[in-house]
Amino acid sequence: MLDIRFIRENPEAVRAGIAAKRSEDVVDQILDLDKERRTIIGEVEQLKSRRNTVSEEIAGLKRTKQPADDKIAEMKGVSDDIAALDQRLREKELALNLLMDTVPNMPHSSVPIGNDAKDNVEVKRWSPNGDDSLFEKRAGLDHLALAEKHGLFDFKRGAKIAAAGFPVYMGRGAQLERAFINFMLDLHTRSHGYTEVLPPFFVNATSLRGTGQFPKFADQVYHMPADELYAIPTAEVPVTNLYAEEMIPVEALPLLHCAFSACFRREAGSYGKDTRGFLRVHEFNKVELVKFTLPENSYEEHEKLTADAERVLELLEIPYRRIICCTGDQSFGNSKQYDLEVWSPVEGAWLEASSCSNFEDFQARRANIRFKRDAKSRPEFVHTLNGSGLATSRLMVAFLETYQEPDGTIRIPEVLHPYLPFTSIA
RNA sequence: GGAGAGGUGGCAGAGUGGUCGAAUGCGACGGUCUCGAAAACCGUUAAGCUCGCAAGGGCUUCGAGAGUUCGAAUCUCUCCCUCUCCGCCA
Secondary structure, eight states: OOOHHHHHHOHHHHHHHHHHTTOOOOHHHHHHHHHHHHHHHHHHHHHHHHHHHHHHHHHHHHHTTOOOHHHHHHHHHHHHHHHHHHHHHHHHHHHHHHHHTTOOOOOOTTSOOOSSGGGOEEEEEEOGGGOGGGGSOOOSOOHHHHHHHHTOBOHHHHHHHTOTTOOOBOHHHHHHHHHHHHHHHHHHHHTSOOEEEOOOSEEOHHHHHHHTOTTTTGGGSOEETTTTEEEOSSTHHHHHGGGTTEEEOGGGOSEEEEEEEEEEOOOTTOTTSSOSGGGSOSEEEEEEEEEEEOGGGHHHHHHHHHHHHHHHHHHHTOOEEEEEOOTTTSOTTOSEEEEEEEEETTTTEEEEEEEEEEOTTHHHHHHTEEEESSTTSOEEEOEEEEEEEEEHHHHHHHHHHHTBOTTSOEEOOGGGGGGOSOSEEO
């Protein structure tokens, strides 16, 4: 959510940001409602002020046992007027908030203007020893064939016991998945300074609104109406909301958390697109990185967070690239977004394995996450950042294809040996 | 699932329908004292909205919502949450 005062004072800048993000321009409606709202506030508060004054006079008269009947009679109508104005005010505020929720975060000045993914800009490419030949399409079994050959996953039985898009990991496939997760958690907690969190996988609607999934993406989240709970689409939701409505001690900033969770996404409307195997699933596993920072440090922390995610791929020696998402492709709530894409040599395609975003104070304002610079200063909103570090599903695809030998054996890189009871899948 | 207790300021914890945004304690901040610190003493100590160039003013907030009343932290109703005990259970 943006600051209403910022919109009031910079309507043209907001209009430009909305246009760059390909969102609907509601600035005029917001300004109108804001004006009406403030007019009503002026009227109703004048009445309330009068009521308070007279109430005190009545109290004074009662205390000295003097009659106050005429003043009481005078106030009877005033309270009704106040109630009517309060009602109108609530209606205006409700309408205003609904619109405010649809305004995206403003893109940072360093983000390229663009329409869609085609306008994203590659800013970095990495492969072991800088070997560019690794970015070529190669012959070999794709991840589904490899999984079949070695009995790593069971998509059919996943569909039987749940639904299509809910993978089952079997045997060495399950162990490999667990090794990825443990490896990433250990890296981020031991080498990158993050504190581990294992959050609930269900949250309430307030939390989803806090991080920006609601109201815009409500149809993408699994809902359990009997208990009014929602399955998390990412650990970003529970972890960011840990400090909702709180004042974080300034000395605790920056606050760094990493969290493993399963992630649940309905992917409504995307049927038929990239549906094979792990390319698009309803449930997947992810280690998420979340930061709470001082406003002036968030862009520096964004670079570090992205580098922390990249480190996973570098240690696993998986070729990847970093792209900066253009204004039309970045997400609703963030101001700057890097995507990390792993190279899938058999698909011959880049697969998104991570998305690292700076939300500035957009989520912090919605969730009311604040800090004070010192005891005397006013509270300010922190900046929140998050990024996958990483999601395992696309990583698994690239990993299996990258590490297959000519005979279909999958070699396990040394960095994972401490996490597995085998060094190859043959 | 059943029974009970409770939700008040950063924390702890009082509160009679009317000088209650709220006693008191702790903490924090500023000051006196000190070479410095501790102790002691004095003072300050919420947030949001709104009007105003500012100084400053106004309004709201005692878990949430509704009600009674001229007036609600205080009375009534509904809901939410926390804790304790019993039952069941991974």
